[in-house]
Amino acid sequence: MDSEDFDPLHGEAPKEIPLSNAPLASVLCQVRFPEIVQVRDINFIGGFQEKVRASYPLFSSDLVQTFNVLPHALQSNQDQLWRLSDADANWRISLGANFVALETKKYSSRADFLKRLTFVLDALEETIRPTHVWRVGVRYVDRVPTSALGNIRDMLRHEMAGLSATELRSSFNYSVSEVACRVDEGNLLVKWGILPAHGSHEPEVMPQIDDESWFLDIDVSHEHHVAPRQFRVDELVFDAERKAARCYSFFRWAVTEEFLRRFGGEI
Template structure:
């Protein structure tokens, strides 16, 4: 399988009916000797209140894989700043900041909002280095007709059991996962068909019907000095990797359906 990398000028325009469930960027740093999460979150909330007027504090949940299966474990707190429509969220924890949306309008709009969040963080806290930057696109297909046409719209490499179901059978559950390394980064491509009220990720709310999920997470785990410009530049690279590969995995039939 060849991983496609491209500049944003090479990536097809955003589809008007794209099945994006969310777009997420997360930037992580090591535990710091001087970082007051409560103060940082309060200051950022004031600075970003025009676009993110709502604020809440949640328990930060960590997913642990144990012999008994995946288990969730509380790991401190995370502050969330949310838009009035609840479709944009900035999350800040002891060692990370994330921007997430379910109302993606394109990369340029997304990166401008990310820069605003990073500027506010940079003015409030001293982050010396970052240890991980990730850009994630999560797509979700629902509806009996669209689920029946997955093999027409996506490459066989991400169909897993969907493409190999025995004649006359009903597929209950299928997960396919691959990790690729390229250009100093990695790309996790995960697809899954799940039942109603099921999800493959505790951070992704399930829906009340059967669905098929295609999740692309491009990330860089190298240690680098933190600057807003350098983070945004790397985010651009990672976005191009993930979105370029998404378009490489889809067919003309997919484009016709979601254009």
């Protein structure tokens, strides 16, 4: 399926073309649920750690800053966050009082990611026992040093290359674009552009590097505003799979076949 032949926002996604040298900086899925205050207690989350410890043996805690926008003020709070990582620190679970997230910087395939997600959600259901879900989101972040990207006109479709494919490019300090739109799976938020050396639009997800880089951040999510949905692992994984496919659909629309070949795809 060529990038000109399909709608990246609706309908079936194109068949995956594995990239042996995929430029992924991070892939993550977050499931947000109604707050369970006991998750802040290290004794309460011990059962969850024991369920996943063989695969995620590294354990740490963080205090994260949260903000609430009030009518006449900005309220700041600190909240407890638990981190569980594999021995190589390539995969990480983050657990808070109202969410769990699985993140990797060594993504191999959608099937592998979903299998690991199922494992984490099964462990959560058996030990923490959330009953409902407010939000499910899946996010793919690509980043390529511009020196490795080559001629941007050959790598990206012209709508994505924009001013970066013109003679103005040599004068850029940075260039970042953003679009939000409705898709079959909920809402799509895409950010992309060129960042200077040591630049990052979100260092936690895309750590800084020494080189100028091009990035593409695709986030598909759905929030249940009226009432939360029930927490059912099989339904959540199916939902995550659909969102991952939508992320891939936009990625395939955004890049050219030359881009796929450059990073190990067999066309």
